[in-house]
Amino acid sequence: MAQFWKPGTEKPRLLDDGEGGVLFFSSSYSSSSSGFGFSSTEKQRQRLPVYKYRTAILYLVETHATTIIVGETGSGKTTQIPQFLKEAGWADGGRVIACTQPRRLAVQAVASRVAEEMGVKLGEEVGYTIRFEDLTNPDVTRVKFLTDGVLLREMMDDPLLTKYSVIMVDEAHERSISTDMLLGLLKKIQRRRPDLRLIISSATIEAKSMSTFFQMSKRRRGLEGETLEPKVEPAILSVEGRGFNVQIFYLEEPVSDYVQSAVSTVLSIHEQEPPGDILVFLTGQDDIDAAVQLLIEEGQNDRKKSELIVLPLYSGLSRAEQDLIFSPTPRGKRKVVISTNIAETSLTLEGIVYVIDSGFSKQRFYNPITDIESLIVAPISKASARQRTGRAGRIRPGKCYRLYTEEYFINEMPAEGIPEMQRSNLVTCVIQLKALGIDNILGFDWPSPPSPEVMVRALEVLYSLGVLDDDAKLTSPIGFQVAEIPLEPMISKMILASGELGCSEEIMTIAAVLSIQSIWASSRGAQKELDEARLRFAAAEGDHVTFLNVYKGFLQSNKSSQWCHKNFINYQAMKKVMEVREQLRRIAQRLGIIMKSCERDTTAIRKAVTAGFFANACQIEAYSHNGMYKTVRGSQEVYIHPSSVLFRVNPKWVVYHSLVSTDRQYMRNVVTIDPGWLTEVAPHFYQQRQLSHMPH
Ligand code: CDP
Numbered sequence: 001m002a003q004f005w006k007p008g009t010e011k012p013r014l015l016d017d018g019e020g021g022v023l024f025f026s027s028s029y030s031s032s033s034s035g036f037g038f039s040s041t042e043k044q045r046q047r048l049p050v051y052k053y054r055t056a057i058l059y060l061v062e063t064h065a066t067t068i069i070v071g072e073t074g075s076g077k078t079t080q081i082p083q084f085l086k087e088a089g090w091a092d093g094g095r096v097i098a099c100t101q102p103r104r105l106a107v108q109a110v111a112s113r114v115a116e117e118m119g120v121k122l123g124e125e126v127g128y129t130i131r132f133e134d135l136t137n138p139d140v141t142r143v144k145f146l147t148d149g150v151l152l153r154e155m156m157d158d159p160l161l162t163k164y165s166v167i168m169v170d171e172a173h174e175r176s177i178s179t180d181m182l183l184g185l186l187k188k189i190q191r192r193r194p195d196l197r198l199i200i201s202s203a204t205i206e207a208k209s210m211s212t213f214f215q216m217s218k219r220r221r222g223l224e225g226e227t228l229e230p231k232v233e234p235a236i237l238s239v240e241g242r243g244f245n246v247q248i249f250y251l252e253e254p255v256s257d258y259v260q261s262a263v264s265t266v267l268s269i270h271e272q273e274p275p276g277d278i279l280v281f282l283t284g285q286d287d288i289d290a291a292v293q294l295l296i297e298e299g300q301n302d303r304k305k306s307e308l309i310v311l312p313l314y315s316g317l318s319r320a321e322q323d324l325i326f327s328p329t330p331r332g333k334r335k336v337v338i339s340t341n342i343a344e345t346s347l348t349l350e351g352i353v354y355v356i357d358s359g360f361s362k363q364r365f366y367n368p369i370t371d372i373e374s375l376i377v378a379p380i381s382k383a384s385a386r387q388r389t390g391r392a393g394r395i396r397p398g399k400c401y402r403l404y405t406e407e408y409f410i411n412e413m414p415a416e417g418i419p420e421m422q423r424s425n426l427v428t429c430v431i432q433l434k435a436l437g438i439d440n441i442l443g444f445d446w447p448s449p450p451s452p453e454v455m456v457r458a459l460e461v462l463y464s465l466g467v468l469d470d471d472a473k474l475t476s477p478i479g480f481q482v483a484e485i486p487l488e489p490m491i492s493k494m495i496l497a498s499g500e501l502g503c504s505e506e507i508m509t510i511a512a513v514l515s516i517q518s519i520w521a522s523s524r525g526a527q528k529e530l531d532e533a534r535l536r537f538a539a540a541e542g543d544h545v546t547f548l549n550v551y552k553g554f555l556q557s558n559k560s561s562q563w564c565h566k567n568f569i570n571y572q573a574m575k576k577v578m579e580v581r582e583q584l585r586r587i588a589q590r591l592g593i594i595m596k597s598c599e600r601d602t603t604a605i606r607k608a609v610t611a612g613f614f615a616n617a618c619q620i621e622a623y624s625h626n627g628m629y630k631t632v633r634g635s636q637e638v639y640i641h642p643s644s645v646l647f648r649v650n651p652k653w654v655v656y657h658s659l660v661s662t663d664r665q666y667m668r669n670v671v672t673i674d675p676g677w678l679t680e681v682a683p684h685f686y687q688q689r690q691l692s693h694m695p696h
C-alpha cells in the first residue's frame, strides 16, 4: 500500500525553534547512546539533565513541604531523584523514600535500573511493590518504587504513611485515578506530618494549578495555629531537557487501518532511512500482537527485512521480555518496539530515532446515565502527540510519522486529555476512600472533582453489593472484607459469596484469571487455530467456566510451557494466574473464607459471579437475529465479544465482566445466569418494577 507523507507546518508553542515542522528540544549536551559500556554508570548519571539540578532539588526538598518538578521525559527524574535523596540522608534512621508510578511495568523497570546503578541487588536496598508482587525487605529497603494504587492500600494499615520521609508522586501529568486520590490524601497527611516531604513530578503539567492545589493547606494550617515550618508554599522547579530536532511528517490522506499503515511505515523507514531504532505507538495487546506478527512474517523470507528485531511493549510482559526492550541493538540490526502509551512518558528507550504515532490509545469512558464503562480506542490529545514525537529526539535528530493528516491534528485533536477521574466508574475509588475513613466523599478535596452523579451511582452500587449501609458507612463484616481484598469490589464480593456457596476454590481461579489481561496467546496470523484451541476448553456456561477447564488442563500438564504453546495459551499469564491465586487464597484465609470446591456444580459458581456482577446483567433481544443484548438496568445495546466462547451461542441471560467498545459495545468474559438470581442477590438494585417482564 502506498502512503504519501507531507512534512508538518505547525509551529509548536513552547519548543519552537523558528522553523516550521520541526520540534526543537534544547540541546546542550552531545550525547552518546548509553549502554555501550564506554562510560561508567556514574558518568552516565552525570550526563542526565537533572544532575545539574541536584543541589537545587535537595535544597528545595529540605525547605519546602511540597516541590513540583517538571522535566522532559528522559531527563532522569525517576531514576535519579530518589538516589539524590538517599545520598543526602533522607533514608537514614530506617526511613524510606517512596516513588510512585501509575504503571506496574514502569515500577519494575525503573526499580531494576536504579538497583543496577546503585550496584545493589533488587529487593534489598532498592525494591518495588506492585499488586500481588512485593520485592522489598522491610528491614533493609530504603528506596521503594510502587504503584500509586499500592501506596493507597498501604494507607489502610498506616494512615499517615509514617515510614516514609519523602514521597515522590511521579508521572503526575497522567492524572490516573489513583494519582489524583493520592494527591488529595497526601495533602491531608501533610497537615499532620510537617516532617513529610512531597515531590510531584511530571513531564508536562500545569505546574501552577498543582501548586495552587497544594497551597490551600497553608491557610488551614495557619488557622489551626500549627508551625509554618517548612514552607508550605510549594516550590516549582523546571528541569531543562536535552534532545534533538524531530521532523514531523503527516499522512496526506487519512487511513482506516492504522495497524497496516504502521507496518508499511516501518518497512519503508527500514528501506530508506539510515540506522536507528523505531518506536511505534499502537493501543493495546491485540493490535500490537497483530503488528508484530505481520512484521515477523515479512521478515521470514527477506534478508533485508530480517534485520528487524520486532518487540512488543505492554503491561504484563515478563522480566525477560522487558530486558530485551532495554538491551542495546546489535550491530547491523534495527529494533522495532511496538508499544502502548507506556513508552510515551513512563519509560525511555535509548536508541530511538524514528517514531510512528497511530494517534490513538485505549481509554476508559464511563457514562453515569447508562451506567456503562468501557475501554475505547480513542484519539489522543495534542499534548500526547507531542510527547510521542519527542521520543525520537533522544540520541540524535529524528523523525516522527503521524498516521493522520495535519488538518486532523490542528482542527480535531483535543488539546489536553481528560483526567481519568472524570471518565471512570468510581466504585473502587469510593470504597477505598470509605475504608480510609473519608466519610464525606462529595466534599473531598480533589485535584479535579468528579461529577456528583458518578459518585451517587458508585454509592448505589456499593449499597446494593452490601458494602455500604443506609448511612453510607462500610458494613461489618462484608464492607470491610471487600475493601481488604485488593481487587475491584465486584470481584471481591464474588469471592465472599463463593465462601457461602461452597465454590471458593473455583472462584479463586476465576478471580485470578479476570485480574490478568488475557490467558490466550492471541495473534492475528493464527486466528483460526486460536479459535479451535479455545473450543477445546469451551464450556456451555461461558467463559468463566472455560477458564476452569484451562486451569485444570494446565495443572494436569504439570504446568508445562509446551502444553500452553500447543493450546494457544499464554504461559507467562498462566504462571501469573498461579501466583495471584495463591495470594488470594492467603487473603481469603485471613478473612476466614472457607476454601471449598463445588466439584463442578456450575450453578454455585455462576451464582457467585452474579453476586458480584449483577449490575452487568443483560438479556438478549427477543427478535434480534444479530445477537443484540440489552443491559437490564440501562437498556443499552451490547453484544458478545468474538473472543468469548458464547459468541454466536447467544444464551438468553448473561452477566459480563467488562465492556470494550469498537464499532459496538462488546461484552468480554460472559457467563450464563438464571434471571431469578438477580432479585435474589441484589433486590435493591433490581426493584421488582424493572424485572416485571422477567420470566420466573
Ligand atoms: O523520569 P525521566 O523520564 O525524567 O527519566 P528516567 O526514567 O529517570 O531515565 C533516565 C535515563 O535512564 C534514560 O536515559 C533512560 O533511558 C535510562 N533508563 C534505562 O536505561 N533503563 C531503565 N529501565 C530506566 C531508565
Ligand code: MG
Binding pocket: 074, 077, 078, 079, 170, 345, 346, 347
Ligand atoms: Mg520518569
